[in-house]
Amino acid sequence: MWDALKSLQERHANRRFQTLFDSQRAQKFSVLADDIHFDFSKTNIDDEILTELVDLAVSRGVPHARDEMLAGAKINVTEDRAVLHTALRKPGGTIRVDGEDVMPGVLDTRSRMLAFAGAVRRGDIRGAGGAFTDVVNIGIGGSDLGPAMAVAALAPYADGPNCHFVSNIDGAHIHDVLKGLNPATTLVIVASKTFTTIETMTNAQTALDWMGHSVEDPGGQFVALSSDLEKTAAFGIDRDRVFGFEDWVGGRYSLWGPIGLSIALAIGQDDFEAFLAGGAAMDTHFAKAPLSKNMPVLLALVGVWHRQVCGYATRAVLPYEQRLSRFPAYLQQLEMESNGKRVTLDGDLVDGPTGPVVWGEPGTNGQHAFYQLIHQGTDVVPCEFMVGRRGHEPDLTHHHRLLQANCLAQSEALMLGRDVETAKKIAAQAGFSGDELDRQAAHRVFPGNRPSTTLCYPKLTPFVLGQLIALYEHRVFVEGVILGINSYDQWGVELGKILATDMLPLLDGSDDASAKDGSTQTLLAYLR
16 A cells, blocks of 8 residues: 555656646545535545545554544553543443443543532632632643643633643743732642642642642642542642543543543533534544545545655644634644654554654744745645634624635645746836846745645634544544554653653752763753
């Protein structure tokens, strides 16, 4: 399969995408899932290539792996765990892990969490100074990126306390968040499954000390999202305010459960349940749609075509929706922590590249920053545009039409480019002639033939956000299966953590640094 795809890529490498368009191409190379529209027609993928890509997914066992994941099989083989973030958004049913149905526990925790969020929002659970006005979520990685992204995305639905997020160990982060808040009306969420994450626990202790200066029982204004009741109790948090989750939920997939408490506090139970329903709807589509019409599968296959077959190293995610400003960063962790691997499930070195570098910013800001490189730079960057049919500001529809126009224009410009003859006409109209005309025209040439996809959705509602997140989760899964890697461990995070712990006594001078390399010794001396 790989050889056939490589051969097709080499044969058609110089083909202009626009020559592929006939009356049917846009319909054939797009798919609809619950009113979300995914268009991948502005790529070099044709019927033959798409058939090979779908056959690749079949041959790599994507359908079987999908069914195993959704059924609770232990597909995280390096940690001997199931991968069941999908269970967190299910309305009910049965999923067994080691013979035990996990859904009663999921539903019970969800019920407790939403009841707590409702009581806070109504003012039944209060701080020392009255109803909570602010919530500070302390976490890092998936315990921060997911809820922070979702709360920002769903701002039009937020009618609860103001939510703030602290993640960085840099003291400036927690200082700047806490300095404008009233301790007596602030609720602090500490999000750490093991309650040992050094950055989170350091920030949590700082928040506890800050609150303790003016609140008699600071622990009474803390909530823990953790599975370690002993450690949370030692911190002073009542077990009724501890919401745990199982080891089959990875951090970057965890916002559907207790890690999403800040989301529920911001938008309330009904909208939070709509968010879960959107994720569950995409799960159903992923489970049932044929591969050739399956949106997560097609999104993954386009990614595999561009990264593994064409060799494009990066992927730009470009939401034309200001409230999705944190979505590229969220997807950056989702993709790069999941598929940034170098060995297969069997422990053998992967033959070829794995995950791409994922980056991006919302449009139209990015157009005035890095689009220059995307259009005229020497590296091809596949772009993934996102745009809504409607916005949330009915009195500013002209803004939204301009936003949509820019999104569509950028994808068209990437495909069409501008040839030298057109560039010469533009330069001539500007008054240039002779050698200077040629020189000026060269600067105005756009190579075009740069691939992009466009994802359109009706409106950024809680349901739609749930769909979008689940779509990309399943995309990452499919890519991982095709590459034969484990998308659900993250051993690459560990080494730096271990060395950082060992580095602390070297920084305060209590340990000898002579065994370190010369660079590290010099840097330690400077920082001391």
